[in-house]
Amino acid sequence: xxxxxxxxxxxxxxxxxxxxxxxxxxxxxxxxxxxxxxxxxxxxxxxxxxxxxxxxxxxxxxxxxxxxxxxxxxxxxxxxxxxxxxxxxxxxxxxxxxxxxxxxxxxxxxxxxxxxxxxxxxxxxxxxxxxxxxxxxxxxxxxxxxxxxxxxxxxxxxxxxxxxxxxxx
Numbered sequence: 001x002x003x004x005x006x007x008x009x010x011x012x013x014x015x016x017x018x019x020x021x022x023x024x025x026x027x028x029x030x031x032x033x034x035x036x037x038x039x040x041x042x043x044x045x046x047x048x049x050x051x052x053x054x055x056x057x058x059x060x061x062x063x064x065x066x067x068x069x070x071x072x073x074x075x076x077x078x079x080x081x082x083x084x085x086x087x088x089x090x091x092x093x094x095x096x097x098x099x100x101x102x103x104x105x106x107x108x109x110x111x112x113x114x115x116x117x118x119x120x121x122x123x124x125x126x127x128x129x130x131x132x133x134x135x136x137x138x139x140x141x142x143x144x145x146x147x148x149x150x151x152x153x154x155x156x157x158x159x160x161x162x163x164x165x166x167x168x169x
């Protein structure tokens with residue numbers, strides 16, 4: 001792009017510009033009015049270029065801000081607030097899901113969700129419990145990640161169709 005300040009201004013009185021000169025001047029518009037109109041058009045064009053330049057700078061600044069603060073510009077999902085009760089599974093099942101481990105469907109049946117709702121949430125996430133590992137060593141683990149009653153868990157293949165349907169919903 002060339003610098004317009006360094007460009008040589010054409011001589012509009014030359015023969016090649018005579019058609020444009022006649023188009024701008026007639027009985028109604030004289031030479032002085034034509035020059036004023038042309039100057040006004042040039043000023044307006046310069047103003048539009050300045051506005052475009054400012055708009056481009058603003059877009060670049062916004063793009064840089066979005067890149068720096070991705071969490072600030074994260075899209076917000078347009079979901080309705082749940083009208084019914086929210087069923088939260090036991091801390092044991094929640095911890096397994098957070099870790100990405102397999103969790104039995106039994107923890108999501110109506111019976112187990114009701115049991116989890118009545119469970120006393122006195123176990124702090126920070127609390128630790130001492131367990132004996134498979135190799136015989138004692139290990140400290142978060143108390144909420146331990147299942148207190150592993151004997152009552154029904155394996156997935158032993159669930160009834162009704163329990164399976166409850167857990168699938």
